[in-house]
Amino acid sequence: MSSPAPTVQGERAVPKRALGPAPGPGPARFMGGMSTEKALDFKGSGRRLLQLLRPQRLMITAVLVIGVISVTLTVIGPKILGQATDLIFAGVIGASLPATTTKAAAIAHLRATGQNTLADLFKSVNLVPGHGIDFDAVGRVLLIVLALYVGASVLSLFQGRLTTTVVQRAVFDLRQQVEAKFARLPLRYFDQQPRGEVLSRVTNDIDNLQQSLQQVLSQVVTSLLSIVGVLILMLVISPLLALIALVTVPISVFVAARIGKQAQPQFIKQWSTTGRLNAHIEEMYTGHSLVKVFGREAESAEIFDQHNETLFNASFRAQFISGLIQPAMMFIGNLNYVLVAVVGALRVASGSLSLGDVQAFIQYSRQFTQPITQVASMANLMQSGVASAERVFALLDAQEQDPDPVEPVRLEKTHGRVAFEHVSFRYDPETPLIDDLSLRVEPGSTVAIVGPTGAGKTTLVNLLMRFYEITGGRITLDGVDIATMTREDLRAKTGMVLQDAWLFGGTIAENIAYGCASATRDEIVAAAKATHVDRFVRTLPDGYDTVIDEEGETVSAGEKQLITVARAFLASPAILILDEATSSVDTRTEVLIQRAMNSLRQGRTSFVIAHRLSTIRDADLILVMESGTIVEQGSHAELLDAHGAYARLYAAQFAQAAVEVE
Incomplete structure (x- = not known):
């Protein structure tokens, strides 16, 4: 006797799920998710983000070149504008002096009268006694400055356009990687993750990453270039004042790093909690009818409030702490401004600098501290963006299903002979579910699989479809090991109708043709007539062109199931798998479907998981499963005569159904 099966969900045994959000009330409880205790690998994720941008390196190079030119034009502006100030100042002083004197005589007179400071100031100014302000020269300087700023603005627009293109292409590629990853993930991954958590990573986290990249790349590149350009001109104007301005840089870096370190774990918690909140909302929305039926609205709202409160606290702390960076930088910048202004005034008074140079330097000190403040304020966006990136990368790094063989075997014609040879399987390595199972099914026969919930019935057909990989033995199709075939080829030969009917947003005709895209009207x-879909489609205003949404709200549950049966009928597969396919239809519709299935099963191997006697008793072979093991097999009459597990199951579940049918 095998060990007890792991936790079950519906008919499929599923493995125990990882630690995560506590299960809440509702029709689809979940466990699993991302631990909020995991440390953020900022450097590693940052490097992966750079790799994501690598295909756009030529465009990024263009962004940098344009940025260098734009910043150069911007930082040259104050230096040239200082010349206009010197012209105005020289004109004001020159107009106050008599035209009969000279600059040297005026300076000598000031020194003779003890006005050395004023004499030093006159010395640093290119004045002409008796001449006022040269407005033509001032106008030319202002036109040059205007041209520089206009050119810088135009280039900045081009830079912004290129940056947007780089980010959008990178995120486009990332979404494609995620979509391709979904195709390679095993069913086990989705069993262990709440749907809302997965959707949050694909939508919220990627959107947040996109916004963070857009703002960081558009501002940080320009800010860093501005810091370099401004620093060079500050050193050219006055090394002493430049040294004073640089004193505040280590202080700014230290403060920003300390604040950012405090904000980092809060951003991790913010986006992890967002995923759990989305999972809860998606779960409650999907099962809102059952939540209302069982009166669990209050509990659902309470769990929502708990997640919402946690998200509020994490978001508030993250934004508040990171928001401290900018005012701290502004305070340090103002201290730097005061120091530069005082020392600059003294240098002008001593004649070491012109008034225009000090004016330009004060502008540069503002331009120097402003990009530092911007870079520091981008820290919260960078922290948030990298936290989201890491969650997306965790999805991309999830263990994938085994790759298809390099040289797969292809069946030219499929007869439908299926054999399980000493098959073993387990979700949990420590808990066997199916152990040494052997079974042979001849082409064209119908196999009914019965047993209590959690016995492994759906697991059996999932192994046949290679949704899960067996841990021992092998499964063959027409003598060929299905592990040597591609999954696409194997599943193309198989049609499946599940207990939960799935429809997508589109017309009824498109839903029926989902498994056979080349089908004609x-x-x-x-196919619709054969499966009795045609009878209700004709009553709809738009017939087969009636549009239904993803939830199929425009048709009943039974009609949804009929559409999925018609879909399998049209695909005309070699192997049919019916997992409680008639559970959502009434007795009369079930009889109609059974007739359609009888014709569909001709010449095809069918695996039927069912609880209804009408589906089971006409099967060529009935398998009775308990705890992942086939305990009995045979026809309906043979198993009743054996008075074993099937007879007990029949007496418990099917006896009343037999009376109703007969």
Whole structure:
């Protein structure tokens, strides 16, 4: 006797899920998720983000070149504008002096009268006694400055356009990687993750990453270039004042780093909690009818409030702490401004600098501290963006299903002979579910699989479809090991109708043709007639062109199931798998479907998981499963005569159904 099966969900045994959000009330409880205790690998994720941008390196180079030119034009502006100030100042002083004197005589007179400071100031100014302000020269300087700023603005627009293109292409590629990853993930991954958590990573986290990249790249590149350009001109004007301005840089870096370190774990918690909140909302929305039926609205709202409160606290702390960076930088910048202004005034008074140079330097000190403040304020965006990036990268790094063989075997014609040879399987390595199972099914036969919930019935067909990989033995199709075939080829030969009918947003005709994209309208209608879909489609205003949404709200549950049966009928597979396919239809519709299935099963191997006697008793072979093991097999009459597990199951579940049918 094998060990007890792991936790079950519906008919499929599923493994125990990882630690995560506590299960809440509702029709689809979940466990699993991302631990909020995991440390953020900022450097590693940052490097991966750079790799994501690598395909756009030529465009990024263009952004840098344009940025260098734009910043150069911007930082040259104050230096040239200082010349206009010197012209105005020289004109004001020159107009106050008599035209009969000279600059040297005026300076000598000031020194003779003890006005050395004023004499030093006159010495640093290019004045002409008796001449006022040269407005033509001032106008030329202002035009040059205007041209520089206009050119810088135009280039900045081009830079912004290129930056947007770089970010959008990078995120486009990332979404494609995520979509391709979904195709390579095993069913086990989705069993262990709440759907809302997965959707949050694909939508919220990628959107947040996109916004963070857009703002960081558009501002940080320009800010860093501005810091370098401004620093060079500050050193050219006055090394002493430049040294004073640089004193505040280590203080700014230290303060920003300390604040950012405090904000980092809060951003991790913010986006992890967002995923759990989305998972809860998606779960409650999907099962809102059952939540209302069982009166669990209050509990659902309470759990929502708990997640919302946690998200509020984490978001508030993250934004508040990171928001401290900018005012701290502004305070340090103001201290730097005061120091530069005082020392600059003394240098002008001593004649070491002109008034225009000091004016330009004060502007540069503002331009120097402003980009530092911007870079520091980008820290919260960078922290948030990298936290989201790491969650997306965790999805991309999830263990994938085994790759298809390099040289797969292809069956030219499929007869449908299926054999399980000493098959073993387990979700949990420590808990066997199926152990040494052997089974042979001949082509064209119908196999009914019965047993209590959690016995492994759906697991059996999932192994046949290679949704899960077996841990021992092998499964063959027409003598070929299915592990040597591609999954696409194997599943193309198999049609499946599940207990939960799935429809996508589109017309009824498109939903029926989902498994056979090349089907004509006549073939679609023929499949619909064979499965009795045509009878209710004709009553709809738009017939087969009636649009249904993803939840199929415009059709009943039974009609949804009929559409999925028609879909399998049209695909005309070699192997049919019916997992409680008639559970959502009434007795009369079930009889109609059974007749359609009888014709569909001709010449095809069918695996039927069912609880209804009408589906089971006409099967060629009935398998009775308990705890992942086939305990009995045979026809309906043979198993009743054996008075074993099937007879007990029949007496418990099917006896009343037999009376109703007969």
